Amino acid sequence: MAPRLAVTPAFADCRFDDIDLTDASVPSFEVIGGKIARIRADRLNATGTVLLRGDRFDPTYDHPPPPQPSETLIIAAGMLMCGAKIRGKSSTCAVRISAVAVIFPA
Amino acid sequence: MRGANLGRCRHLPGLTERMAVIADGLAVDGNLLMSAGFVADGAVCLEGAEIGRCLALFRGEADHAYGVTLSAVGVHVKSALKVGAVCTPKVNISLSARASNGDLDAEGGTVRRRGLERPAPSGREGQRWADGVPRDQIKVSGFSPARRDVGERNSGADLRQIGGDLDCGGRTLQFPRRDPSTPTERA
Numbered sequence: 001m002a003p004r005l006a007v008t009p010a011f012a013d014c015r016f017d018d019i020d021l022t023d024a025s026v027p028s029f030e031v032i033g034g035k036i037a038r039i040r041a042d043r044l045n046a047t048g049t050v051l052l053r054g055d056r057f058d059p060t061y062d063h064p065p066p067p068q069p070s071e072t073l074i075i076a077a078g079m080l081m082c083g084a085k086i087r088g089k090s091s092t093c094a095v096r097i098s099a100v101a102v103i104f105p106a
Numbered sequence: 107m108r109g110a111n112l113g114r115c116r117h118l119p120g121l122t123e124r125m126a127v128i129a130d131g132l133a134v135d136g137n138l139l140m141s142a143g144f145v146a147d148g149a150v151c152l153e154g155a156e157i158g159r160c161l162a163l164f165r166g167e168a169d170h171a172y173g174v175t176l177s178a179v180g181v182h183v184k185s186a187l188k189v190g191a192v193c194t195p196k197v198n199i200s201l202s203a204r205a206s207n208g209d210l211d212a213e214g215g216t217v218r219r220r221g222l223e224r225p226a227p228s229g230r231e232g233q234r235w236a237d238g239v240p241r242d243q244i245k246v247s248g249f250s251p252a253r254r255d256v257g258e259r260n261s262g263a264d265l266r267q268i269g270g271d272l273d274c275g276g277r278t279l280q281f282p283r284r285d286p287s288t289p290t291e292r293a
Binding site: 049054056072079080081082084085086087093096 | 127133135140142146148
């Protein structure tokens with residue numbers, strides 16, 4: 001069953017092997033700085049913004065900035081967002097993203 | 107597999123080029139920003155995407171020999187499409203903006219239309235716009251001197267398809283050569 005979250009997951013300078021948001025519904029989603037192996041977010045439904053970025057000045061960011069996040073977010077194995085619906089904005093500034101490398105299991 | 111059509115298959119590495127972002131059919135009501143330090147080791151695929159405001163892909167960098175490729179056939183950008191100075195010259199853009207009613211800002215780039223394309227100066231370098239002409243405003247200023255003639259020629263070719271303003275940043279515009287066998291149209 002696809003996850004439906006009532007709160008916004010927000011991470012700063014964290015390390016993840018994999019983030020799977022396939023078919024998920026979230027208010028917003030934020031990862032600022034850190035490293036992610038890959039992101040799967042096909043058919044993600046976000047009513048707010050999706051921020052996947054490094055630590056950069058963002059005048060539209062209306063939350064306290066996270067303490068000392070890394071300047072760059074590294075996504076090591078690509079990002080899938082086919083059919084995703086984002087009602088706010090999507091920012092991937094200051095991101096170093098590598099190619100999709102493997103066939104993802106269903 | 108006989109008769110299979112894998113032309114749009116995105117999940118079989120090796121059949122297609124390297125892809126870093128696969129977001130076909132993505133729908134964003136606000137801005138889609140891939141700028142200011144965005145580095146991709148593969149193509150950014152946005153085929154059929156619907157962008158409610160601005161699609162910005164500029165001041166990015168290429169992390170591999172072929173540069174950043176934006177594949178966005180059928181993309182619908184409702185406000186502004188900003189792709190100027192995208193890690194030039196290592197960028198390839200294949201775009202068919204079927205209904206980009208807003209601004210097109212390709213400052214520093216090269217605008218081409220289908221049928222008038224010619225090979226980039228070296229290999230896959232250079233920016234390329236396949237068909238799709240915005241109807242409000244187009245900015246094509248700042249061509250690199252090496253490809254100045256390409257920009258001028260294609261801007262002239264597109265003139266009668268632009269409903270709004272055309273800002274070419276001081277460049278001269280020339281009508282393209284016409285085939286004498288085809289009937290001409292009055293401006």
